[in-house]
Amino acid sequence: MKHALPVTREQDFAAWYQAVIAEADMAEDSGVRGCMVIRPWGYGVWERMQRILDDAIKATGHENVYFPLFIPLSYFEKEAEHVEGFAKEMAVVTHHRLKGDGQGRLVPDPDSKLEEPLIVRPTSETVIGTAFAKWVRSWRDLPVLINQWANVVRWEMRTRMFLRTSEFLWQEGHTVHATRDEAVAETERMLEVYRRFAEDALALPVVAGEKPENERFPGADATHSIEAMMQDGKALQAGTSHFLGQNFAEAQGIRYQDKDGGLATAWTTSWGVSTRMIGAVIMVHGDDDGLRLPPRIAPWQVVIVPMLRDDEGDAAILDYCRALADDLNGQVTLGEPIRALVDARHPKASVKRWAWVKKGAPIVLEVGGRDVAGGNVSVIRRDRLYNETGKLMSTVTARDEFAAAAPALLAEIQGALHNEARARLDAGIRLGVTDFAALQAMFADGEKNPGWAEVQWSRPTGDQLDAVVERLKAMKLTIRNAPQGQAPADGACIFTGEPAVERILVARAY
Amino acid sequence: MKHALPVTREQDFAAWYQAVIAEADMAEDSGVRGCMVIRPWGYGVWERMQRILDDAIKATGHENVYFPLFIPLSYFEKEAEHVEGFAKEMAVVTHHRLKGDGQGRLVPDPDSKLEEPLIVRPTSETVIGTAFAKWVRSWRDLPVLINQWANVVRWEMRTRMFLRTSEFLWQEGHTVHATRDEAVAETERMLEVYRRFAEDALALPVVAGEKPENERFPGADATHSIEAMMQDGKALQAGTSHFLGQNFAEAQGIRYQDKDGGLATAWTTSWGVSTRMIGAVIMVHGDDDGLRLPPRIAPWQVVIVPMLRDDEGDAAILDYCRALADDLNGQVTLGEPIRALVDARHPKASVKRWAWVKKGAPIVLEVGGRDVAGGNVSVIRRDRLYNETGKLMSTVTARDEFAAAAPALLAEIQGALHNEARARLDAGIRLGVTDFAALQAMFADGEKNPGWAEVQWSRPTGDQLDAVVERLKAMKLTIRNAPQGQAPADGACIFTGEPAVERILVARAY
Incomplete structure (x- = not known):
């Protein structure tokens, strides 16, 4: 059986991972040290993740905000453990202007040197906590439940796309509570939001639990994580939720007047997941033909490939495909309208078929003149690409039958990917x-x-x-x-x- | 007539603008030079804008991507006019680690000095163009139509919330085309997308047109803008679309093999709108009682304020309010489900009423025991707060009648705000x-x-x-x-x- 990727998982898992990212057009090197370019298909997956997780974060009472990218150096000096954990890997802004060096090159203008250097946020506890200290006055102001979607930078020496990049995208939730119990409950609630998001949306089985003391977030009293198992047996931490105790609240002066009029120190939490999740999806669901995307996070769930011949029959094929896409897009599966696309862009159908197989579109349909005449479509399920003899399975199905069954089929694929990964984790x-x-x-x-x-x-x-x-x-x-x-x-x-x-x-x- | 803000537009327009932002909980100073904190209500407006504009950008065939925050200094040296325009105001990263200075303070570690400084992107033509040069090989690869939602930094000496901040949020579209005509058409198409977004979603009348040569984007052959008129008669550039000619394509080597096998230089465009739009909304629609939000971008369109008395009647009032919110949320207006909230958080109804008036919720409903008994609600329209004698208009309306009329009423408010602003612009x-x-x-x-x-x-x-x-x-x-x-x-x-x-x-x- 010949596969679509130049290298298999068995041959070289690390090389296979890079090949999936390249062949599925997920991301590429940017030429900027440690930073990647997230291409449309990769970013489309991230947008799907964002939408689903954002809804879950809002449904648990959190509101989105936006805090500055830059954090004054002095903010980091307040929480000693925290700075110890992060000081080794932060991007430092020292100037705010360039000038010519007289030889045609640009250099930082010495006259623009900042009095206090600014750090590009590696995480935002310090700057958000400073605002919390202003926002929180009374027990009536609590809890404060906020979240932001942002880019953060941690200088990394060895980088790997999606898994470890100097800049990455994430959401970071930050909350303030009146009591220890409430803060602990929040930490656990958000871990459970992550666990369900991983299992239900990403079809990613995970183990939720508490990290040992040595693996805690710098400054936290407890760190919980969800851990996923990659196909090479390695673990990947896919999300963390931190109980920060009163460490940050004391360092930052987050205090409130309690019901009896006394002044009490608050309790805080923080929690985050990042574009790393995309790396987990690749390494859990990918196979030797590329990516396999769970339908809930596939930018396109059904891709219809018209087999055009550059003749007068093409118009009828295209009409047939577009009408089918309209039918599908009018239906709902997994809680949302189906996302079906007609890919009429490139000329060769077989090239398109393999491009979408590599990208992991859950269902690829091929439609030629014969299918139109017979009222059929040829259905390729990405999660079951080959039959027992290693032959590509493309099943001719009546068009109306396919359309009627599509919502259930997509839900079945979502479940099948989850079951496969769950069995692997358990074993x-x-x-x-x-x-x-x-x-x-x-x-x-x-x-x-x-x-x-x-x-x-x-x-x-x-x-x-x-x-x-x-x-x-x-x-x-x-x-x-x-x-x-x-x-x-x-x-x-x-x-x-x-x-x-x-x-x-x-x-x-x- | 007493107003909710400490200062009126007539008294001091600039102070009024700051007061609206503070009283409506839109944003606040961050303590980080030139950067603001966007609070939940302000960020909620931005999320509404993003959702609507993103749909329009995608509907015109563009896909979202993400490029690095950092741009190597040398990338800026390629396009001379471009660097001339931006070099004066960029944040420069020079180190990637901190160390203790031996006296308890942190300083940039001299050993971590970067060989080539990195610029925090002020805009991304240089880094995206570098990728375009790799992506574009043949006429078949064109057009390339991408967009990103990102933060950018331009060092500003005099800052003003939303209007001019060192860091701001925006979308930047970047496209590559085979011919001049196609690139010009794209520039105009996106200007029209912006014009319609401003008029239809923000109720913001604008004048679309071409900027004079001296106001062009650095490196552009033509810059088009939409301009809105604030209530003090000043103009605010609310979005720009640039025809970049072949300037960037030549500097960056974006070339393609044309249909005849020859090598041709491509044509590029870029276009963007930012959180500045929020400033425009405030200065166009705000009044002396605070913000007035067009329903399409209001995070909550209908806010229901239960008038609770801390007695056994409260449960019935809350049930009545929640059932009404459910009714409203099940209906559609302006193309989307209604967003109705029951604000049961704070105790005093009058405080809540004015908080929502200042925030600009299009409709505020008050519900007390008498309303429940009579099957009514008291309706406050934010766009018509007072009657001719200067008295607050709170209209008792049958609950079912209100619920049935709510979609039309919200659409009417959207139109009324637009008409009022249009008349002011024309005059x-x-x-x-x-x-x-x-x-x-x-x-x-x-x-x-x-x-x-x-x-x-x-x-x-x-x-x-x-x-x-x-x-x-x-x-x-x-x-x-x-x-x-x-x-x-x-x-x-x-x-x-x-x-x-x-x-x-x-x-x-x-």
Whole structure:
């Protein structure tokens, strides 16, 4: 069976990932260090994600806002842990004007040097917290529930498209609460919003849980994540929700008058997901023919390819295709109108077919003169491209029958991709790794796809935790999270031998 | 008649503008030089604008993309006029890491100095054109029609919320075409998209036309604009569309193989509108009680204020309000479902009423126990707040009657705001200013609201144009544009005395 990509997942997973991005026209290098260009198909997926997640964020009572790109350096000095975590990788603006150097080149004008350098936001707790301190006066002002869609910059030495880029797009939610309990509940509520978004919209099975202390967001009291399993068995953190305790509120002076007239310090949270999610979708759903998009986030769900011959029959074929697209677009699936496109742009039908297969359009229809005459369409399902003998499946179906079944078919494809990924995740988590030697054997060199290990631990802290992290690091492993709703620990800690208190997932990760 | 704002338009238009922004919770100072915080109500208006304009941009065949925030300095050196126009006001990133200075403060780490400084994009022709040069190979690749929603930075010395901020949000369209005619047609098409968006969505009457040579975008062969008239008679450029000729294509090497196999240089355009539009909406539709929002861009079109008394009757009032909101939200007006909100948050109904009046919600409903008993609502129309005697108009209306009439009423308010602004624009353009002395008299000191002058000119160039610009500048005047569809010139140029070739609008401007 010949595939549409120059490299398979089996041959070289990293090269395959880059090939999908290139062949599906998702993104490309920009020529600007560490930054990518998100092309229309990639950005279209992001727009679908934004729309769905934004609705969910608003449905839980949050409002969108916009805060400045630049943060004065001094804002970072207030929360010590926070700056420690971020100071190593921030873009610093020092001048506000250019001038000629007299030799035809431009240089920063020394006269325009800023008194205080500005940081391009790596995340916005510091600048948003400063506003919170002004906004919050009384218990009546609480909770404050806001979110912003923005670009952020973290200087990265080794970059990888969508997964790790110096600039990326994300949403960051920030909230203020009167009590610890309310802030904790908010942290958990938004983690659940992310979990459902991943599962329902992206068909991405994830494990939600709390990160270990060493993996917390700088300045947080607790960090929760959703973790997805890529097809090479590595983990990818697909979203995080932070309980910030009173750390930022104290540093920034977010205080309120409580019902008894006393002055109380508030509690804050923050939470975010980014364009990284697109990388997860590629590595979970892609195959050796390119991307496979869950219908809910496919910019076009049904692409109709007219097989034109440059003769007088073309007009009838095009009319037939357009009428079918109109029929489809008038129907609803997965809560929204179907998105069907007639691709009449390029000349060769087979080129178009493979272009849309590589882009991952859930359904590709081909329509030639014979289909028009017979009232049919040839249906290609992206999630089931080949039959058992490795032959491309293009099923001739009565046009009206297809149109009537299209909403259910798209919903079925959404479910099929989710089921496939769910089965892989479930099979990929190895239970019963009860001692460190077993963990070492599982992740021995040469194991191509070891998956994740669920192990029990005593939740060590301080130096003892550092030692655990170092032992794992030597094996290129990290602790992903302690899954929600887990069975009680009943064994010994595989690191310390002490009685275990919880189960954690250990894995290689992106 | 007492008004909700501390200052009226008549007393101090600039202070009134700031008061509307503050009292309507649109935006606030961020503490970061030249940057503002866009608060939920202001950002909600921007989201409405984005949704409507984005649909129009897509309906004309454009796709969204995302390009990097940072542009290497050398990219700016390619197009000489362009860099000349922008070099004076750009944020320059020179370092990518901070370090402690040993005294508890952070400073840019000298070891992290960039070899080539990065510019925070003031506009993206240079970086997008670099990608175009890769994307465009053959005539089959043309046209390329893309757009991005992004933040941009232009260092501004004197800033004013929404109108002129160092960072602002906008969309920038960029296109490549095979021929001059197609690029010119695109420039005009997008100007028309902007004109219709302003008139239909923002209820903002504008004059579309071509800017004079001295007001062109740096590097453009022609710049077109839509100009709106504020209530103080000043002009505000609300959107621009640029025909870039082959200037950028030549500088960046955007070439394609034409149908005959030859190599041809392409033609490009760019066009944009920004958060500035929000400033225009405020200054066109606001009154002495705050903002008045056209229903199409109001985050909430109908706000229902329950008049609660903290007793057992409250539950019935709330139920009544929520059922009404459900009824309204199930109906469609102006092409979309109605957006109705029950504001049950704060205790005092009168405070809520005035908060929503200041925010400019098109319709505010008050519902007390007596209304529930009688099956009524008290209706306040934001566009007709007072009767002839200066008394607040709150009209008791049968609830079912109101609900049935709401779609038409919202459409009527949209039209009424547009008509009012249209009449003001038409009345504010003075025709028949046939000599320079008349222009001087019109804009004499002390004339509070002179409006705009339509004058005829010979379209001078070079030094002669410079002299005209200087004479106007001395009177704080600028040429706005040469309106589309104007009557043929039939007089003498008021600047040169030569036979006129076109009519132009002269005005003070933001």
